[in-house]
Amino acid sequence: MLSELVFTLVGVAFGIVSGLVPGMHVNTLAAILLGIFYKYDFPGIPLAYFVIGMSVANAFSAFIPSIFLGAPDESTVLSVAPGHRMLKKGKGYEALALTVLGGAGGFLALIIALPLLITAVPFIYTAIRQYIQYILLLTVMFLVWKEERKLWAAFVFLLSSVFGIVSMNSNINSSFLLLPVLSGLFGLSTLVISYFTDSKIPVQRVKFRIKYKKYIPATVLGLFSGLIAGILPGIGTSQSAIIAQQLGRIRGPKKFMVVLGSIAVTDIMxxxxxxYLVGNPRSGGAVAIQDFLGSKMSLSGVLAFMAAGLVSAVIAAYFTLKLGQSFGNLVSRVNYRQIVILAAVFLLSVIYAFSGPLGVLISITGAAIGIIPNLVGVKKSLLLGCLIVPTVLYFFGVSIYFV
Structure with a gap:
């Protein structure tokens, strides 16, 4: 067990660092590990624990660049707008702390619910997997219907949908495609708006009181949404967060940040x-773990992985909060417009490194589209049409590819 613990801790270190760098996705790192596993005949079990530690830690630390720099990945993309609003009020660190609360609380809720999930999930999975596209369609219709400017809402959703489909037909590696798409729609667009509307960021408060009981419903809702994203095919954390936002009637950025933190961590686990539950892994990291195991996962394996995940969550939560304080101090001391420029240059550089000039073009196009909701007064979550429509079309058996 000592080797498993060591590999878990090393994975946590890698996960925290990778979470701070947009585009360095755990699925990509897991794919590299698979290559090492097959080429050098490396023992699989320690690598499985490494992936668990890395994945859980990444789920926590990835909120730091999303909130403070406007540089999201797929699991944190919806935190950009509410996180940035809180940042401009001196509550950026509080926003991060709420995601940590959601992640830690969601993991504890998962442990409590595990016996029920082991019994119920196989039946739920069989019952609703064929209706996913209809659930998503109803969610989108409700999302548009809720907006006062319904025509603009529909336009933004459809435009982002077309943008997503066209982007998916580019020759960019699918492992890196979401980086320019989501960074453009949510990250760069937020930075552009901030550059022209904000000149400074206030000192970030690091002392505040959080009433934990107040956020229990949001944490449980995050677990439910994480279950949707983690078990059902084709559903990511962003789509499940939209469903949670509508069904749970989440009001205010604070509760939503808790929901997002809970979804990110529970989805990973x-x-x-x-x-074990349905016989199919639902992420690149999970696929790697299945290969490392070389056999079916046992119940004892489930419990051991949960223990490794819990250790990872505790350590990652601590270091995420510590790093968040440093980021909060940095953004409040430096001229904010300079930070915006540096963040945009950094983000575009990462996009260029992973997806080339075409990725930069996609991200700039996405930024132009992402500004529209701010100009016309509709929610930026409508921009997730870029992910939702391709998912719906996939379930209807319609190809989104031109060739």
Whole structure:
């Protein structure tokens, strides 16, 4: 067990660092590990624990660049707008703390619910997997219907949908495609708006009181949404967060940040537990773990992985909060417009490194589209049409590819 613990801790270190760098996705790192596993005949079990530690830690630390720099990945993309609003009020660190609360609380809720999930998930999975596209369609219709400017809402959703489909037909590696798409729609667009509307960021408060009981419903809702994303095929954290936002009637950025933190962490664990629950892994990291195991996951394996995940969550939560304080101090001391420029240059550089000039073009196009909701007064979550429509079309058996 000592080797498993060591590999878990090393994975946590890698996960925290990778979470701070947009585009360095755990699925990509897991794919590299698979290559090492097959080429050098490396023992698989320690690598499985490494992936668990890395995945859980990444789910926590990835909110730091999303909130403070406007540089999201797929699991944190919806935190950009509410996180940035809180940042401009001196509450950026509080926003991060709420995601940590959601992640830690969601993991504890998952542990409590595990016996029920082991019994119920296989039946739920069989019952609703064929209706996913209809659930998403109803969610989108409700999302548009809620807006006062319904025509603009529909336009933004459809425009982002077309943008997503066209982007997916580019020759960019699918492992890196979401980086320019989501960074453009949510990250760069937020930075552009901020550059022209904000000249400074206030000192970030690091002392505040959080009433934990107030956020229990949001944490449980995040677990439910993480279950959707972690178990059902084709559903990511962003789509499940939209469903949670509508069904749970989440009001205010604070509760929503808790929901997002809970979804991010529980989705990671449930995508791995899906190997045992439904016989299929639901993420790149989970696929790697299944290969490392070389056999079916046992119940004892589930419990051991949960223990490794819990250790990872505790350590990652601590270091995420510590790093968040440093980021909060940095953004409040430097001229904010300079930070915006540096963040945009950094983000575009990362996009260029992973997806080339075409990725930069896609991200700039996405930024132009992402500004529209701010100009016309509709929610930026409508921009997730870029992910939702391709998912719906996939379930209807319609190809989104031109060739």
């Amino acid at each position: 449930l995508s791995i537990l899906a190997i």
